[in-house]
Amino acid sequence: MNRDVNRAVRVAVVGAGEWGKNHVRTFAHLRGATLASVCDLDSAKLEAVRSDYPGVAATARYDDVLRDSSIEGVVIASFASKHFEQARLALAAKKHVLVEKPMTLAPEEAEELVHVADQTGCCLMVGHLLxxxxxxxxxxxxxxxxxxxxxxxxxxxxxxxxxxxxxxxxxxxxxxxxxxxxxxxxxxxxxxxxxxxxxxxxxxxxxxxxxxxxxxxxxxxxxxxxxxxxxxxxxxxxxxxxxxxxxxxxxxxxxxxxxxxxxxxxxxxxxxxxxxxxxxxxxxxxxxxxIEPLRLECQHFLDCIRTGARPMSDGRQGLQVIRxxxxxxxxxxxxxxxxxxxx
Ligand SMILES: NC(=O)c1ccc[n+]([C@@H]2O[C@H](COP(=O)([O-])OP(=O)(O)OC[C@H]3O[C@@H](n4cnc5c(N)ncnc54)[C@H](O)[C@@H]3O)[C@@H](O)[C@H]2O)c1
CATH class of the missing domain: 3.30.360.10 (Dihydrodipicolinate Reductase; domain 2)
Incomplete structure (x- = not known):
């Protein structure tokens, strides 16, 4: 894993809806981050991203995010029913994951995400904003x-x-x-x-x-x-x-x-x-x-990626909440x- 603490971390946001667009805005402006890609199934959302952030890739294919080896962090702000599968695929592709709440819709799924994160050595963080x-x-x-x-x-x-x-x-x-x-x-x-x-x-x-x-x-x-x-x-x-x-x-x-x-x-x-x-x-x-809590949360995600530190709202804490x-x-x-x- 790249432990250069001064590098800009390339991040993708999956789901640019009502809440996800706040992640898009935050990562687009956060020092130490490069918003590399936004993925959404809704073409109107992608159009808005293209117009607001011309240098950012906008795609409806999640595979594009998973295959891009330059992307280190994936933020998942899609529908709750998609969180488990998308987080699992991102971790399996050796990407650090910030998954919005609810982390999953079943404890068994949250357990599996913790397990996959342990196996891959990737950071798993849950968007417990408060x-x-x-x-x-x-x-x-x-x-x-x-x-x-x-x-x-x-x-x-x-x-x-x-x-x-x-x-x-x-x-x-x-x-x-x-x-x-x-x-x-x-x-x-x-x-x-x-x-x-x-x-x-x-x-x-x-x-x-x-x-x-x-x-x-x-x-x-x-x-x-x-x-x-x-x-x-x-x-x-x-x-x-x-x-x-x-x-x-x-x-x-x-x-x-x-x-x-x-x-x-x-x-x-x-x-x-x-x-x-x-x-x-x-x-x-x-x-x-x-200071905006979302900014602090996103900054924490970047810091954990760079240093290998365990997030305050890590996968185990997320699993506890899901239980x-x-x-x-x-x-x-x-x-x-x-x-x-x-x-
Ligand atoms: N942390 C917080 O304070 C906070 C606040 C609001 C919402 N949330 C959470 O954020 C998540 C999103 O909420 P929202 O209000 O933005 O919902 P939303 O319905 O407005 O947006 C979801 C977006 O995800 C996209 N999407 C769905 N499935 C997808 C897929 N397979 N691939 C790519 N994109 C996909 C949809 O097209 C939509 O644009 C939810 O889990 C919600 O609970 C967190």
Whole structure:
């Protein structure tokens, strides 16, 4: 493998749709990258690429990407149902892969991708964008340095009235982000998952889902996902023994608020009413910078290709998220019954 850390890495983007075009734009402008090729089945998408990026090859044949030995990295942002096969072929062709979420639609497929990446020595990274969000990095630091105390529970909401997908339901479309964040913040894997949801718009495709991840030591993460909601909401709240934090991604600048609020337990209190002392302190809005998370994610992919480092959202982390989603799907199918993650 080429370990020259100063070289420009040649990248192809597969799928230039609503999200993939952001990868195209980012890699076209990122220092240290050369956007070599864009692959899409839709001729209108290819025309747009030809017009916006004249030096970039635009093709409908995935084989063109696989056969081009100058391309080191392949970014897969096509339909979820294509991720497994396209990622497997790229890894087998000895290319580094950044595959969008959901990594695959079944744990067995994710396991195979991890296996093929291990065998070929290629980097396998999953587009769990929020792990590269400065606000999530801030929350992780607040948890890790014990500033919020013991992390008791978190809840997140990923809602809007928007794109209704057919390939994947709201759990598989939105869930990877929040599951990845919950696992990252707790630094642990849930033991059991419960999920309730309903398909209102298309038979068999759940539009709204309420997922609960049950972590060891009675820690909880509750996740509400929907594309059938009046409000666009992207919010995560974490509650610790000392402080509480809200990350609201819909806020243009002040995305993180740290609340010095909590309930202190005073075992020495004489009167019972003094035993639990509610504390209302200040609210702090930390400066977290304004770098686009996708840019950080793409930069991380390039750095991992150049140095051989393991990505933060690597294949194993992706597999863990897929196992949790599969347990949640099983719970959904069982009308909310608890399902162990390690089955
Ligand atoms: N990380 C994030 O925050 C984020 C946000 C939105 C979407 N996504 C993910 O990105 C992926 C794409 O989502 P989207 O909203 O852009 O969907 P989209 O339907 O708008 O775009 C998908 C594109 O892939 C192309 N495509 C499909 N099959 C192909 C194939 N075999 N070869 C080449 N091109 C093919 C389609 O023609 C289309 O242009 C999905 O997996 C989605 O979950 C991630």
């Amino acid at each position: 792990l590269y969000h400065p606000a999530v990095a801030k929350m992780k630091a607040l948890v890790a340095n014990q500033e919020i105390g013991d992390l008791f529970y978190l809840y997140s909401q990923r809602l809007n009235l928007g794109r209704v997908r057919k390939d994947e339901n709201a759990l598989w479309s939105f869930g990877p982000h929040d599951v990845a964040v919950a696992v990252y913040l707790f630094g642990d894997e849930p033991e059991v998952v419960t999920a309730k949801g309903e398909a209102f718009l298309q038979q068999g495709v759940v539009d709204v889902v309420f997922v609960t991840l049950h972590f060891p030591r009675r820690k909880l993460a509750h996740i509400h996902l929907s594309w059938l909601d009046p409000h666009k909401t992207r919010r995560t709240t974490i509650v610790g023994s000392k402080k509480m934090v809200v990350f609201d991604d819909m806020e243009p600048t002040d995305k993180v608020r740290i609340y010095d609020k909590g309930v202190d337990i005073k075992p020495q209190a004489v009167a019972y009413e003094d035993y639990l002392h509610v504390r209302f302190g200040d609210v702090l809005i930390p400066h977290i910078g304004s 949790i989603l599969a347990a949640a799907q099983r719970s959904l199918d069982l009308d909310g019954a608890p399902v162990p993650v390690k089955g």
